[in-house]
Amino acid sequence: MDSGSPGTPTSQPGARKVVRVLSGERLWPPPIWMMRQAGRYLPEYRATRAEAGGFLELCYTPRLATEVTLQPIRRFGFDAAILFSDILVVPQALGQKLWFAEGEGPRLETFDLAALPLVDPATAIGRLAPVFEAVASIRAGLPAETTLLGFCGAPWTVATYMIAGRGTDDQGPARRAAQTDPAAVQRLIDLLVETSIGYLAAQVEAGADAVQIFDTWGGNLDDADFERFAVEPVRRIVEGLRGRGIGVPVIGFPKGAGARLPAYVARTDVSAVGLDWQASLGFVRDHVQPLAPVQGNLDPLRLVTGGAGLDAAIDRILGTLGAGPLVFNLGHGITPDGRIDNVTRMIERVRGAGEVRDHG
C-alpha cells in the first residue's frame, strides 16, 4: 500500500485499473469483471469441477481453485479475478457442517443459537489456510495488470444460511430469529464480524488487492434491522481492517438496498458499492456515485437473452454512470445458462465504448 491514511485508499500511477477506480478515479472505458465469472456456464469449469469430485473440493484444493479462478481471465481477459471459494466456508470453519447437494445449493446442519460460540475466530481462520494458499497461487498466475479480489459474505447474509440451514425464498427463518431473539442473533453476528476481519486481512496479506463483502440478503430487512444487522456489522469490518493498517479498497454489495444505498455507503465507510440490477441508474448517479465509486449492474439474464436488448442495457449503464468512477459488472452472478457469446459481446461493447453522453 501507499501512504494514504487508513480508510482513504489512494491509488498510485501504474496501479491496477480496478483498484484505481475503486479508489475514486474515473477510467474510460471502465474496467470490467463479472460476478460468478468462474462457474457452470464455462465448459472448462465443469471439467475441472468433475476432476475435483465436488464444489467444496474445488474450494479447498489450492491448485484447482487457482485453475478455475484463472479460466475466465484466460478466456475473456477480465480486468479483475475473484478468488474462487464460497461465503459458506466461514461457517464451516466455525464448526457448522456444510455440504452441497448436486443441483440443490448449500445445506448446513442447523444448531442451537443459544449454544454459541462454535469455535473462536482464530481457530476458524487457521482452518481456512488453503484459501490463503489459493490467493497467493492465483496472484502468481495472474497477469501483472489484473486486479485480484478477495471476499467474504456479510455477517447478516452468512447468518441467514447458518440459521435456516439453506437458502430460502425470503430468508424468513433468520428474519424471524432476528425479531424473536435479537440478542442471540447479535452474538452470532458479532462472531462473524470478528472472523470476517481476520479472514479478509489474511486474504490481503496473501495478495488480494481489494475485497468485496457480499450482502445478498441485506436489503431484505426493514429499516431498523437493516441498520443493526446489515450496516453496523459491515461498518465494524471496515473499521477493523483499517485498524489493522489495511488500506485496500473494500466493496460493499448490499443487494436490494435500493433507496438505502446512500446511507449504507455513508455509514459503513466502504470504499465502493456494488449495485444489483434493480438499482435505479438515475438515482445512483445523483445520490450514490457522488459518495463512492460504483460497480454494476447488468441484469445477469441479459447474458441469456442477448441481442439488441443486451446492447441497450449496457449502453444505459455506460450512459448514466459512465461520467463517474464505474467498474462494469453484473447486478448478480451469471447464471449457468448464461451464454459465452453474449459475455464476449458485452466485453467488446464495454471496451469499444466511445465517450459518454449522459442519458439521464
Ligand code: CP3
Ligand atoms: O464470483 C465468483 O466467481 C467467485 C466465487 C463465488 C462463489 N460463490 C462460487 C460458487 C462467490 C463470490 C460466491 C459468493 C456466494 N456464495 C454468495 C454471495 C453472492 C451471491 O451469489 O449471492 C452466496 C449467497 C453464496 C452461497 C451459495 N453458494 C449458493 C446460494 C450457491 C448455490 C447457487 C448456485 O449457483 O448453485 C452456491 C454455490 C456456488 N458458489 C457455485 C459457485 C461457482 C456453484 C457450485 C457448483 O459448481 O455447483
